[in-house]
Structures are given as structure tokens and as C-alpha cells.
């Protein structure tokens with residue numbers, strides 16, 4: 001584990017790898033702080049050659065928060081790459097985060113290959129969609145909804161709306177804990193606007209957080225970080241507000257979960273992908289990951305799995321997945337009839353791929369058609385979404 005003594009070496013390794021060497025290191029910057037632990041590999045002379053950061057966070061699956069490690073800041077010194085140091089630091093990090101109680105690891109990779117070699121797989125992508133403001137202006141403003149800027153007193157309601165939507169999704173971040181401890185005043189200061197949609201009864205039914213880019217010619221833009229509507233009218237009012245920028249900011253960049261109801265209100269013909277950031281998942285404690293999430297209370301039954309996992313060997317071997325009354329258990333034992341790789345299990349867990357796809361990808365073998373039916377039904381859920389880049 002890195003300590004505050006390693007701060008200069010860690011900053012130099014990270015800033016060189018990710019291209020911010022010109023930025024001065026903050027006086028209070030440290031590779032270790034609450035909710036943020038760094039791991040490193042040193043050479044015999046004590047030089048830091050590789051590092052990786054564990055961010056303590058949680059992600060929603062099946063209506064429950066699964067304790068998670070956000071993997072970030074993975075860097076190996078230029079002269080030491082391709083010699084197995086990335087593997088060493090990440091293998092150790094997986095064991096350490098499991099010991100501190102994380103069940104899963106997620107990351108936004110700059111390259112998938114080293115992570116695939118360690119059992120992670122892409123399960124979703126954070127997409128910034130670029131839309132003509134004029135397309136949003138075509139959405140009519142509902143008369144029942146009024147808009148106003150958020151004040152500090154409104155921020156708890158804003159968090160509630162986000163949590164209502166995140167808790168119904170797969171993979172969305174739980175925005176509390178050390179990484180999300182901005183005060184209401186700080187949160188309001190983070191954006192040019194947090195617009196609230198107020199319903200006919202006076203309740204906050206939606207919000208949009210946004211920044212206005214510079215200029216008012218054809219390059220003018222508004223970037224929307226969250227657009228969260230609980231009702232069709234709240235969503236329409238917020239979309240229509242964004243359309244109102246058309247004369248001075250003709251481009252709107254929207255960060256939306258896949259299939260969000262806002263996408264059902266305007267024409268996305270001509271919309272382009274402004275930025276796409278895939279994210280990957282790995283189960284570092286498979287029984288804990290199964291126990292922590294929610295499952296359909298309508299499905300009871302089990303399947304015999306054989307988990308392949310060389311990097312986290314405590315996960316490996318025959319296990320029986322049993323679901324009952326909305327809870328899941330993964331216990332050692334059973335026939336191990338259905339063999340599944342770490343990457344296959346990550347895809348299944350997130351609901352990113354079904355058993356038939358995993359068989360074609362070579363990540364699932366053995367078992368009976370009934371096993372595939374059970375797994376497809378058990379892991380079916382919303383398309384995985386993660387809006388918070390780290």
C-alpha cells in the first residue's frame with residue numbers, strides 16, 4: 001500500500017502516464033485518503049514502477065447497493081511495461097479489495113486487453129450523445145410543469161430523484177460516501193445550472209444539471225450531466241428547456257443511460273456519439289456479489305456452476321447458485337455442470353450478455369438448455385449503465 005511518503009513518486013508516475021505533468025501537485029494531494037487506497041510495485045532500489053488505485057464505492061444491482069472498487073490510476077513506468085508489473089499490482093489489488101469488503105471491481109479502461117487477461121470484461125459504455133438543440137425544441141413544454149433553479153434546500157430531493165432512478169438500474173453508482181461528499185452549496189457551484197421540474201402538486205419531479213460552453217455561434221453548446229425525470233411531463237419540460245438554447249447554443253451534449261425515457265421524446269436522427277467510454281466489470285468475491293445484489297422474488301431455483309478463475313482462485317471451482325424469494329446464494333459444491341469464465345460471469349452479472357451469446361464467445365460451456373433458461377431469467381435486467389466517470 002502506498003503511503004503519504006510515496007506522494008511525489010505516485011504523482012509523477014500518474015501524471016506522466018495520463019499527460020498532466022504540467023499541472024502542479026496539490027499541497028494536500030496524497031495517494032491515500034479516505035475512500036482512496038493506492039497499491040504499488042517498487043524495484044530493489046525503492047523506485048515506484050507500477051501503481052493502481054482502489055476507490056471505495058457502491059453500485060446498484062437489483063435494487064441493492066453492491067460494495068465495489070472503482071479501479072483507477074493504473075500506470076506502469078514506460079521502461080517497465082509488458083513485463084508483468086501491471087498483472088502483479090492488479091492481482092494484489094483484487095485480493096486486497098476483497099479483504100476490505102468489495103464484491104466487484106469496475107473501471108473505465110484506456111485499453112481492455114490487460115484487464116481481459118485478468119478476468120474483467122466490458123459490460124457497458126458511458127455515452128455522451130450530441131444532439132441538435134432544434135431537435136429538442138420540437139418537444140412541447142407541458143403546462144403542468146414549471147421550471148426553476150435549484151437552491152441548497154432542494155439538493156436532498158435532487159439526490160432522491162437520482163437514487164430512485166439508479167436503484168432501478170444495473171450498475172449505476174450510489175452517490176454517497178467519500179467520493180460524493182460535496183455540500184449542497186458545492187454541488188450547486190459545480191454546475192452552471194441545476195434546473196428543477198416542479199409537478200402540478202409542487203413536488204420536484206425531475207432535474208437537469210448542465211454547463212453552458214463558450215461562444216454563441218454554430219459551435220455554442222450546452223453539456224448536460226444528468227437529465228432525470230420521474231414523469232413524462234417532467235422529462236419533456238427539461239428537454240424542452242434545453243431546446244430553448246437553440247439560438248445561441250445549437251449543440252446539446254447529453255449524458256443519458258441507455259434507453260432513458262428522454263430518448264423516447266425527441267428525434268435522435270442525426271444525433272452523433274460525442275464521446276463513448278466503455279466500462280468493465282469483474283467479480284472479486286463471487287459469493288458476496290451474489291448475496292449483495294437483489295434478484296427477482298418471482299424466481300426460485302438453482303444451477304450448478306463451475307467458476308473458472310485463476311487470478312482470484314478463491315472464486316474458482318464448483319458452486320451452486322440458488323435463488324429464493326429475492327435473495328441469492330452462491331455456495332461451494334454441486335456438479336459444476338455449467339462452466340463459466342470470469343469474463344463470462346462479469347457479463348452475466350451485469351446483464352450485458354445472455355447465455356447463448358456467452359456460449360458463442362466461448363465463455364460458457366456444458367449444462368442443459370434448462371440451465372441457460374434459468375441463467376437468462378435470473379440475470380435479465382436493465383441495460384447496464386454507469387454515468388459517473390472515474
Ligand SMILES: CC(C)(COP(=O)(O)OP(=O)(O)OC[C@H]1O[C@@H](n2cnc3c(N)ncnc32)[C@H](O)[C@@H]1OP(=O)(O)O)[C@@H](O)C(=O)NCCC(=O)NCCS
Nearest residue numbers: 017074075076081082083084085086087109110113114117
Ligand atoms: C496498461 C498498463 C498498465 C499495462 O501494464 P503492463 O505492466 O505493461 O502489463 P503486463 O505486462 O502486466 O500485462 C498484463 C497482461 O495484459 C496483457 N497486455 C498488456 N498490455 C497489452 C496490450 N496493449 N495489448 C494486449 N495485451 C496487453 C499482457 O499480455 C498480459 O497478459 P498475460 O499476463 O496473460 O500475458 C501499462 O501498459 C501502462 O501503464 N500504460 C499506460 C497507462 C495506461 O494506459 N493505463 C491504463 C489505464 S486504464
